[in-house]
Amino acid sequence: MDYTECERLKKEIIPYLREHLKESRYVHTMNVTHLAKEMAARYGADVYKAEIAALLHDMAKYEKRPGVNMDFAHSKIGAEMSREIFGIEDEDILNAIANHTTGRAGMSTLEKIIFLADAIEPGRDYPCVDEIRAAAETDLDRACILSMARTIQHVLEQKGWYLHPDTVEAKKYLEEHLEEN
Ligand SMILES: [Fe+2]
Numbered sequence: 001m002d003y004t005e006c007e008r009l010k011k012e013i014i015p016y017l018r019e020h021l022k023e024s025r026y027v028h029t030m031n032v033t034h035l036a037k038e039m040a041a042r043y044g045a046d047v048y049k050a051e052i053a054a055l056l057h058d059m060a061k062y063e064k065r066p067g068v069n070m071d072f073a074h075s076k077i078g079a080e081m082s083r084e085i086f087g088i089e090d091e092d093i094l095n096a097i098a099n100h101t102t103g104r105a106g107m108s109t110l111e112k113i114i115f116l117a118d119a120i121e122p123g124r125d126y127p128c129v130d131e132i133r134a135a136a137e138t139d140l141d142r143a144c145i146l147s148m149a150r151t152i153q154h155v156l157e158q159k160g161w162y163l164h165p166d167t168v169e170a171k172k173y174l175e176e177h178l179e180e181n
């Protein structure tokens, strides 16, 4: 993606977000976008793709689908809607949107960036978020593992919460990959 294409998409996407997101979610999205661009520059990912993926990651947050739990499904539905409404065809952008909530085994650098930026943007506040932020300064994989470990522990501590297998698989994959290096 180049500057011109990115700017063209932003002119369509930002008014859409203004119309479809609550103010707090819009602010979160802008925080994620700012951080994702910084991280893309640091880790050698495409900054324009990071910007577009971050802008779109929660676009389906307030969509309603009968019988569907949108806490998880807004990611996959957001990727589908990004393709349909904005003509996004780039698989890495679509994967980053589709997997931002749970992660998955074998994430690309862009997917890791969107996953982490969503979890640690400045508006986020939970125990050990600063530890994950510090790790994200130097080691994308270790920061993802910390974030996933925290999610898994947090979900297991809550009664009736559902631990998504993709997060367990994503963490396992990263740990195995770390051991190879
Ligand atoms: Fe989300």
Ligand SMILES: [Fe+2]
Residues within 6 Å of the ligand: 028, 032, 057, 058, 118
């Ligand atoms: Fe988000």
